[in-house]
Amino acid sequence: MSIRMFSIALSLLLASQVQAMESRTQLEESGWKTLTSYQQMMDYLQPLVASSTKVSMVPMGTSVSGRVIPALYFSNDPVFASQRANKPLVMISCQQHGDEPSGKEAALIVARKLLNENSDLLDNLDLILVPQVNPDGSELGTRRNANAMDLNRNHVILSEPESLALHQLFLKWLPEVTLDVHEYNAIKDPWIEAGFTKDADEMLGGVTNLNIDPNIIRFSRESFIPDMGKGVAADGFRFHRYIVGDPFEAGVVRFSTTAINDSRQSMGMYNSLSFIIEGKRYANTTNELEKRTRGQVSAMLNFLQTSNQHAADMLAIVKQARATMEDMDQSHIQMEYYADANHPVLNFPVFDLKSWERTNRDLENFKPLVKIRKSVYKPAAYAFPATEMRLIELLKRHQIPFQTLQRDDDFKTETYRVQHIVEAIDEEKPTYLVDVHKIARQETLQSGMIIVPVSGSAANLIPLMLEPESTWGIVSPRATGKYRFADYLVEGQDYPVKRLPPQDKLNLEKLAE
Ligand SMILES: [Zn+2]
Incomplete structure (x- = not known):
C-alpha cells in the first residue's frame, strides 16, 4: 500500500469513528412517500443517540394516549448547558399540530446532520430539540391532540399534558432562543377566488406582543429574520416574514398574532428571543413531502446558523431584558393593529393561478403596526x-x-x-x-x-x-x-x-x- 493510499484509508477510518450513525428516516427510505410513524421515529432516534456523546435523549412528558415524548439535548461540550454564561441555549419544538408533519421529519434529519456534517452549528450554542410534541395527533393525522385540543392555543391554561410538558421543559431551562415549527395551508378559498395563493415556502415570525422587551422585538425583526431569510433564499426557498389574515374586504394582513396562548409568544413573555416557522403545504398533508421537508431542514439549519452567528448579541439582549423586566410598571392588556402610511401595501410572494407563475403581489389591508389600546399599572x-x-x-x-x-x-x-x-x-x-x-x-x-x-x-x-x-x-x-x-x-x-x-x-x- 502506498503512503498516499494508506493515508486515505486512515482518514476514512478516522472519519467513520467520529461520524455518528447515518441511519435514514422512514420518509427518506421510502423515497419521500411515507411519513415516519411514532414507532419508526423512536427506532431511528435510539441508535442515533447511542452513537454519539454529543446528544442525549430524555423523556419530556407523556401524551394523552400514553406515548413518551422525547427531547434531544445537543452540546459540543462534555456537559450540556455547562457554558450557559457564554453560550445561548436554543430550544426547537416541532409538530404541536399533528397534521403538520414536515417539522418532525426535518427535525429527525437535522438531528443526524448536527452529529455529522453540521456539527459546527453547535459551536456557539447548546440545543434542545423536540421533534414531535403531539405524537397522538400525528398518528391520527389531526391538528389537535387526543383530547381534541389545539395545543398551540393552550399555553395560558396548559390543561393538556403535551403543551404542559413543553412549557415545563421551557421553564426548567429558560432558553434564550426558542423556535416552534409549523406548516400553513396555502389553499384558502378567498385567495383562490382572487386568482392567487400565498407562496412563501418558509415564513419566520418573531414576537409582537408589546409587553416583551423592545430590544427583543427590534432585534428579531431587524436582524434575525432578514439574516435567516438570506440563508433560506440561498437554499432555493421563497422566504418571508410570517403574516396572517386576508387582504380581501374587511380582512387585515398583519404580522401574526399578539396572543400569548401559543408557544412562541408565551415563551416570549419570559423575554426569550422566540420565533415561529411556518412552512407551506397544501390542503392534503402528504403532498410534496420532499420539498416541504427540505424547506424545513433549510429553515432549521439556517435558524441555528443565524443563532450561532449572533450568539453573543442574543445572549446579551436576553440577559439585559430579563434583568430589567421588573422595572416595567405597566402591563399592556389590549393591543390594536394599525396601517403604516409609509407602507400601505405588503409585497408578498404568491402563486398566480392565471399565469401559473411564482410572482409577487401587493397585498391590501396591510396593518403592520401594533399599538397599545389599554394598559394598567x-x-x-x-x-x-x-x-x-x-x-x-x-x-x-x-x-x-x-x-x-x-x-x-x-x-x-x-x-x-x-x-x-x-x-x-x-x-x-x-x-x-x-x-x-x-x-x-x-x-x-x-x-x-x-x-x-x-x-x-x-x-x-x-x-x-x-x-x-x-x-x-x-x-x-x-x-x-x-x-x-x-x-x-x-x-x-x-x-x-x-x-x-x-x-x-x-x-x-x-x-x-
Ligand atoms: Zn401549526
Whole structure:
C-alpha cells in the first residue's frame, strides 16, 4: 500500500469513528412517500443517540394516549448547558399540530446532520430539540391532540399534558432562543377566488406582543429574520416574514398574532428571543413531502446558523431584558393593529393561478403596526381566596410562586366590579370586551388568602393572565382549555382576584419574614 493510499484509508477510518450513525428516516427510505410513524421515529432516534456523546435523549412528558415524548439535548461540550454564561441555549419544538408533519421529519434529519456534517452549528450554542410534541395527533393525522385540543392555543391554561410538558421543559431551562415549527395551508378559498395563493415556502415570525422587551422585538425583526431569510433564499426557498389574515374586504394582513396562548409568544413573555416557522403545504398533508421537508431542514439549519452567528448579541439582549423586566410598571392588556402610511401595501410572494407563475403581489389591508389600546399599572401582588383551587392549580402548572397569608391582616386593595360584558371579535376570534369599575379600599384579608407577587421571571405574564380586561387573560374565550375561568366574570359581581397596589410592597416584605 502506498503512503498516499494508506493515508486515505486512515482518514476514512478516522472519519467513520467520529461520524455518528447515518441511519435514514422512514420518509427518506421510502423515497419521500411515507411519513415516519411514532414507532419508526423512536427506532431511528435510539441508535442515533447511542452513537454519539454529543446528544442525549430524555423523556419530556407523556401524551394523552400514553406515548413518551422525547427531547434531544445537543452540546459540543462534555456537559450540556455547562457554558450557559457564554453560550445561548436554543430550544426547537416541532409538530404541536399533528397534521403538520414536515417539522418532525426535518427535525429527525437535522438531528443526524448536527452529529455529522453540521456539527459546527453547535459551536456557539447548546440545543434542545423536540421533534414531535403531539405524537397522538400525528398518528391520527389531526391538528389537535387526543383530547381534541389545539395545543398551540393552550399555553395560558396548559390543561393538556403535551403543551404542559413543553412549557415545563421551557421553564426548567429558560432558553434564550426558542423556535416552534409549523406548516400553513396555502389553499384558502378567498385567495383562490382572487386568482392567487400565498407562496412563501418558509415564513419566520418573531414576537409582537408589546409587553416583551423592545430590544427583543427590534432585534428579531431587524436582524434575525432578514439574516435567516438570506440563508433560506440561498437554499432555493421563497422566504418571508410570517403574516396572517386576508387582504380581501374587511380582512387585515398583519404580522401574526399578539396572543400569548401559543408557544412562541408565551415563551416570549419570559423575554426569550422566540420565533415561529411556518412552512407551506397544501390542503392534503402528504403532498410534496420532499420539498416541504427540505424547506424545513433549510429553515432549521439556517435558524441555528443565524443563532450561532449572533450568539453573543442574543445572549446579551436576553440577559439585559430579563434583568430589567421588573422595572416595567405597566402591563399592556389590549393591543390594536394599525396601517403604516409609509407602507400601505405588503409585497408578498404568491402563486398566480392565471399565469401559473411564482410572482409577487401587493397585498391590501396591510396593518403592520401594533399599538397599545389599554394598559394598567402592575400591582405588587394579586390576592384570591384559597377556595379557588383551579387558580392554584394553574399557578402551579406555570410554576408561578405564591404565598398563603398566615394571619388576618390589613391591606390596601383594589377590587374589580364587573359592569358589562360584550362579545366582540379580535384577530378574527371571539373575545370579550369587559367593562369594570375599580373599587379601592383598605380591608382585612383573611388568613389563608393566596398572595401572588408580581415579580420574578413571570412578572410580564401574571397580569396578562389575571387582569379581567386582558385580551389574553384566563377569562377570555381565546384562552382555550377545559379549565377556562369564564365563571369569574358575572355582571354586577366582584371579580374574585384582587389587586394589592404597589404601596403595599413593604407590607408584603413583612409578610415574607
Ligand atoms: Zn401549526
